[in-house]
Amino acid sequence: MNITESIFYIGVNDHNIDLFEGQYDVPNGMAYNSYVIKDEKTAVMDTVDANFGDEWLTNLENALNGAAPDYLIVQHMEPDHSANIIKFAEKYPQAEIVGNAKTFVMMKKFYGSDFSDRRITVTDGQTLSLGSHTLTFVFAPMVHWPEVMVTYDSTDKVLFSADGFGKFGALDTDEDWACEARRYYFGIVGKYGAQVQTLLKKAAALDIKTICPLHGPILKEDLGYYIGLYNTWSNYDVESEGVFIAYTSVYGNTKKAAELLKEKLEAQGCPKVAIADLAREDMAESVEDAFRYGKLVLATTTYNADIFPFMREFINDLLERGYKKRTIGIIENGSWAPTAAKTIKAKFEKSKEITFTETTVTINSALDDQSTAQLDSLAKELL
Ligand code: FEO
Numbered sequence: 472m473n474i475t476e477s478i479f480y481i482g483v484n485d486h487n488i489d490l491f492e493g494q495y496d497v498p499n500g501m502a503y504n505s506y507v508i509k510d511e512k513t514a515v516m517d518t519v520d521a522n523f524g525d526e527w528l529t530n531l532e533n534a535l536n537g538a539a540p541d542y543l544i545v546q547h548m549e550p551d552h553s554a555n556i557i558k559f560a561e562k563y564p565q566a567e568i569v570g571n572a573k574t575f576v577m578m579k580k581f582y583g584s585d586f587s588d589r590r591i592t593v594t595d596g597q598t599l600s601l602g603s604h605t606l607t608f609v610f611a612p613m614v615h616w617p618e619v620m621v622t623y624d625s626t627d628k629v630l631f632s633a634d635g636f637g638k639f640g641a642l643d644t645d646e647d648w649a650c651e652a653r654r655y656y657f658g659i660v661g662k663y664g665a666q667v668q669t670l671l672k673k674a675a676a677l678d679i680k681t682i683c684p685l686h687g688p689i690l691k692e693d694l695g696y697y698i699g700l701y702n703t704w705s706n707y708d709v710e711s712e713g714v715f716i717a718y719t720s721v722y723g724n725t726k727k728a729a730e731l732l733k734e735k736l737e738a739q740g741c742p743k744v745a746i747a748d749l750a751r752e753d754m755a756e757s758v759e760d761a762f763r764y765g766k767l768v769l770a771t772t773t774y775n776a777d778i779f780p781f782m783r784e785f786i787n788d789l790l791e792r793g794y795k796k797r798t799i800g801i802i803e804n805g806s807w808a809p810t811a812a813k814t815i816k817a818k819f820e821k822s823k824e825i826t827f828t829e830t831t832v833t834i835n836s837a838l839d840d841q842s843t844a845q846l847d848s849l850a851k852e853l854l
Contacts, residue, residue, distance in 0.1 A: 474681060474689055475627040477604065479507045481515075481530035483523040484641035491639065492551075495658055496753055499651070500641035503527075503551055504685050506631065507534045508624065511602025512541040514569075516622065516631050517685060518555035527555060528562060539563060542591070542599070544606070545570040546633045547619045548577040552685055557582050560589075567591050569599065571610065573618035595620075609673050611635065613666040615659055621670065628680040634660060635670060636697055637686030649700060652687060656704050657762050658755040661792035667705035671698065707796050709765035713743030714853055717757050718770035718802070719750055719779040724837045725804045728846060729770045731838070732802070735850040749781040758788045761797075766853050770802035770832075773811045782811075786818050794819075800828040800849050806836045828852045 472480040482504035491497045503519035505527060513535065519527045531540070540563050545553060548570075556578065560568065568586045570578065571593055579585040593599070595610040604626040611619045615634050622631040638652035660667060682690040682697065690697050703710050714736055720726035726748065733744045745764065747757045761767050771782040778786075799819065803811035812831045819825050830852055832845040 474506065474683060475629065477509045478624070478627060478629060478683075479509065479534040480689070481505045481507055481527060481534050482642070483519050483526050483530070484643050485520060485523065486641060487522070492659065495639065495654075495755055497639045499639070499644040499646055501551075501639060502642045502686055504683065504687075504689075505531075505552075506683055507531065507540070508601060508604055508606075509534075509538065510604045512600075513538055514542040514544055514599075514601055514606065515540050515559070515566075516544050516683070517546055517552045518543070518559055520551045521554035524555040524558050528558065540566045541601075542567050542569050544622060545574050545578070546622060546631065547616060547685065548574055548581065549616055549634075550581065553578070553581065557584065560584075560586065569593060571595075571608070571618060571620055574620075577618055593620075609670075611666070611670045611673075613663040614670050615663060623677050623679075625678075628678050630674060630677065630679045630682050632682050632684045634685055635667070636682050636684040636690060636701065638688075640687065642688060648688065648697075652700070653704065653710075653763065654755050654759045655686070656701070657759045657792060661704075661758070661762065664705040664707055664793060667701065671702055671705065674698070704762065707762070707793065709796070710763045711743060713745065713764040714741055714766040714768060715757075715760040715764045716744065716746040716768040716770060717749055717761065717782070717785060718746070719772065719782045720748065720770075721772055721779070724834060725770050725772055725802065728802050728804070728832065728834055728838055728842070729768070731843070732768060732770075732846050732850060735846060736853060739850060739854055741854060749785050754781075754785060754788065757785060758792070761785075761789055761794065762792075766798045766800070768800040768802060768849070768853070769815055771804070771811050771815075773803065773805035773809050773814070776810070778811045778814050786815065790818065790822065795823040795825060797824075798826045798828060798853070800830065800832075800853060802832040802834065802846075802849070804834040804836070809833055809835065
């Protein structure tokens with residue numbers, strides 16, 4: 472696949488993976504992207520996952536069409552991109568490995584070699600000329616590892632964006648970009664909003680016509696849409712008006728309250744109400760929805776003097792990603808000593824710009840007139 476006249480796609484699709492990065496469900500698989508820039512000198516941009524080394528080398532060979540690569544540029548050392556560095560280096564002994572100081576420290580740890588006799592160690596902003604193409608390396612630490620750098624080709628105006636602008640899903644499946652890019656972003660990069668903002672500011676100074684990420688489709692049109700979403704996400708801003716109700720329920724009573732709140736909100740014209748059973752639905756999907764909407768309702772039971780385990784995990788997921796700028800309402804349920812609301816509020820104690828609704832719904836085992844009236848108040852407040 473040609474991206475420009477001299478840039479070729481040589482990545483692979485993975486439909487065998489069970490969990491990406493050991494935890495994320497990827498129902499439509501995963502793509503590990505890699506590219507070749509052909510010029511007087513030929514550069515290869517990253518490798519692919521360990522299971523696809525042979526397929527990738529075949530793609531590379533086809534794209535090279537008899538030429539030999541001069542450089543392997545390593546933008547990110549996470550093994551989904553770096554696993555075939557050794558294979559590549561053995562097959563093409565004349566090629567030099569390009570990375571930064573941190574890249575080579577990690578390379579030695581992962582693969583036992585840092586290629587001290589055939590490497591180019593670049594600094595932030597350094598350029599590499601391939602002939603008519605000039606590549607500029609822009610360091611992007613913590614997007615999503617410390618050694619990450621992105622690469623700008625000023626000739627074809629292509630930004631090779633490493634994990635940035637990536638998404639779950641193989642390239643041979645047709646699905647909405649934002650849905651799986653948002654789940655990917657908040658799952659994997661979400662903690663590093665400040666660092667993504669720094670990268671976006673650097674990128675704003677560049678004339679970009681194409682974004683080539685390491686996962687997901689190559690972006691060629693309407694780049695403002697994708698960059699705008701990345702700006703919203705990394706700034707922790709609200710993307711969509713609406714309420715997300717996340718609940719756990721043991722015998723169905725908390726679920727009933729969560730669903731009744733949804734009905735009340737919808738009846739009163741709330742633009743969007745999303746709801747999820749945290750024990751049964753994909754946790755990363757719930758994390759993404761919590762960041763997408765401006766209002767979050769947490770409905771759970773008191774459990775072992777804490778809260779129900781799936782809710783505890785969900786809140787931890789939000790906290791470790793710096794959840795902020797949101798309104799939270801609580802529905803607590805307890806049969807003899809309901810303390811979930813107090814426990815939840817304590818968990819968010821150090822969070823910035825979190826507002827709790829005045830109304831907390833307290834259910835004593837099952838909904839009654841009093842707790843149903845509290846649901847009405849909560850719905851009004853959320854609207
Ligand atoms: Fe796709 Fe951070 O690796």
